Amino acid sequence: LRWPLRLWDKFFSREPTVSESKMVDEVTMEKLNSGFQKLQKATDCKSLLKKYLTKDVFEKLKNEKTKMGATLLDVIQSGLENLDSGVGIYAPDAESYTVFSQLFNPVIQDYHVGFKPTDKHPPKDFGDVSTLVDLDPDGEFVVSTRVRCGRSLEGYPFNPCLTEAVRNISVSIPAQVSLVTRVYSRPAQVSLVTRVYSRLVHAVNNIEAKLPFSHDGRLGFLTFCPTNLGTTMRASVHIKLPKLSKDRKTLEQAAAKYNLQVRGTRGEHTESEGGVHDISNKRRLGLTEYQAVREMQDGILELIKLERAAE
Ligand SMILES: Nc1ncnc2c1ncn2[C@@H]1O[C@H](COP(=O)(O)OP(=O)(O)OP(=O)(O)O)[C@@H](O)[C@H]1O
Numbered sequence: 001l002r003w004p005l006r007l008w009d010k011f012f013s014r015e016p017t018v019s020e021s022k023m024v025d026e027v028t029m030e031k032l033n034s035g036f037q038k039l040q041k042a043t044d045c046k047s048l049l050k051k052y053l054t055k056d057v058f059e060k061l062k063n064e065k066t067k068m069g070a071t072l073l074d075v076i077q078s079g080l081e082n083l084d085s086g087v088g089i090y091a092p093d094a095e096s097y098t099v100f101s102q103l104f105n106p107v108i109q110d111y112h113v114g115f116k117p118t119d120k121h122p123p124k125d126f127g128d129v130s131t132l133v134d135l136d137p138d139g140e141f142v143v144s145t146r147v148r149c150g151r152s153l154e155g156y157p158f159n160p161c162l163t164e165a166v167r168n169i170s171v172s173i174p175a176q177v178s179l180v181t182r183v184y185s186r187p188a189q190v191s192l193v194t195r196v197y198s199r200l201v202h203a204v205n206n207i208e209a210k211l212p213f214s215h216d217g218r219l220g221f222l223t224f225c226p227t228n229l230g231t232t233m234r235a236s237v238h239i240k241l242p243k244l245s246k247d248r249k250t251l252e253q254a255a256a257k258y259n260l261q262v263r264g265t266r267g268e269h270t271e272s273e274g275g276v277h278d279i280s281n282k283r284r285l286g287l288t289e290y291q292a293v294r295e296m297q298d299g300i301l302e303l304i305k306l307e308r309a310a311e
Contacts, residue, residue: 024063028073032062035073035080042083049079049088052106060102066095074160075100086268087111090224092161094152094214097222108219108226108285113259115286121220121230126201127290134191135237135300141307142300143238143276145192147200147293150223150232154212158224197235197293220285230285235296238265240275241303243310251277254306258299259283279303 024032036058039050053076061072070092079088089107091097097104105117115121136142152158214222220230228234245251252262263278264270281295 022065024065024071028071029062031077032058032071032073035076039080039083045083047079047083047085047088048107048110049076049085049103050083051110052103057102061100064099066093066099068093068095068157068161070096070099070157070161072100072103075103078160087225087227089226090160091158091222091226092224093157094154094216094222096158097216097219097226104226108229111227112229112283112285115283119286120218121285122288124220124231125288125290126197127288127294129194129198129201132191132193132197132293132297133301135193135297136304141239141241141304142192143240145196145235145237147197147233147235149200149204149221149234149289150225150228151204151207151211151221152214152223154214158222160224193235193293193297200233201289228284231287231289231292233284233289233292234280235293236263236278236280237296237300238276238278239300239303241277241307242275244303244307245272245275245277248272254303255279255299256282258302259295260299260303 036053039045039053042050058072065071074092075089075096078090079085082088087107089103091100091104101117109115109117135145157163216222221232222229223232241251244254248262255262259282260279261282263280265273265276265278267278279296279300281292281299283295284292287295
C-alpha cells in the first residue's frame with residue numbers, strides 16, 4: 001500500500017485542515033464562500049457538484065465538521081479547482097458520507113442509476129465465477145479485460161485528508177496476493193472474464209482476511225470517491241467496435257442502455273486510440289459483485305450483437 005499512498009500524496013494531498021475545534025475556522029469559511037460563488041458563476045460547469053450544491057444545501061452544510069475535522073471545503077475543493085470534473089466531490093473520511101449526506105446522497109443517486117437514500121447495498125457476493133462466459137471466443141472484438149475494486153483502511157481519513165501518520169503506515173501483504181489484477185491479453189480455454197474476475201476474488205478475499213476495511217451498513221465498502229462505493233468494482237473490456245463507434249455519442253448511447261460506461265483507451269477523460277474503447281459497468285452500488293460483473297458481460301454481449309448487425 002505504501003506505493004499508491006505515496007502517489008496519492010504527491011498528486012492530491014495537502015496540509016490537513018484538521019483542527020481540534022468543532023467550529024469551521026474563518027479562513028475555511030472564506031474559501032467556502034468564495035468557492036461557492038465561483039461555482040455559481042461557472043455556467044458551463046456540468047459536474048454533479050454544481051448540480052446538487054444548491055444555495056440551500058450549501059447553507060446547511062457549510063458549518064458542519066466530522067470528528068476527524070473534515071469540512072465541506074475538504075469535500076468540494078477538488079470540484080472547485082477542476083470545474084470540468086464529472087463528479088467534483090470526494091469524501092475526506094467515512095463519516096463525511098453521513099455528515100454531508102445532503103450533498104452526497106443526490107450525487108450517489110444520480111451516478112449509481114437511482115440508488116435512493118432509503119436503499120441499502122446488498123451483502124458481498126462474488127457468485128459462481130464459472131458461470132461467466134467467453135465474450136468473444138474468436139477474438140474479433142475484445143482486446144483485454146480488467147476487473148478492479150478499491151478498499152480504504154478502517155479508522156483512517158481518506159485521500160483528501162491524508163496526513164503524515166497515514167502515509168507512514170506499512171502493511172505486509174502475502175506475496176501471492178496482488179493488489180491489482182493482471183490483464184490477460186487473450187482468452188485461454190476458460191472465459192477471459194472468468195480468469196480475470198477469479199484473480200480479483202482471490203486477491204480481495206486474501207487481503208480482507210488480513211486488514212480491516214472501511215464498510216458501511218447502507219453504502220457497502222467505502223472509498224473517498226462516491227463513484228466507488230458498495231462493490232467498488234469496475235469490470236472493463238478494451239474493445240474494438242468499429243461500426244458502433246463511428247461516432248462516440250452513438251456508442252455511448254448504445255452502452256448506456258445496458259448501464260455501461262465508455263472511456264478512452266487510457267482511461268477516464270481520454271480519447272480512443274486505434275479504435276479501442278474501455279467499456280465497463282457504471283453502477284458499483286446497489287448490486288452484488290457478481291451482478292456488477294454480469295452487467296458488464298451481458299451488456300458487452302449485446303453491443304457485440306449490435307456491431308455484427310450494423311451496416
Ligand atoms: N480492459 C482493460 N484492459 C487494459 N487496460 C485497461 C482496461 N480497462 C482499463 N484499463 C487501464 O486502466 C487504467 C486506469 O483506468 P481509469 O483511470 O479510467 O480508471 P480506474 O483505475 O478504473 O479508476 P476510476 O474509475 O476511479 O477512475 C488506464 O490506463 C486504462 O487504460
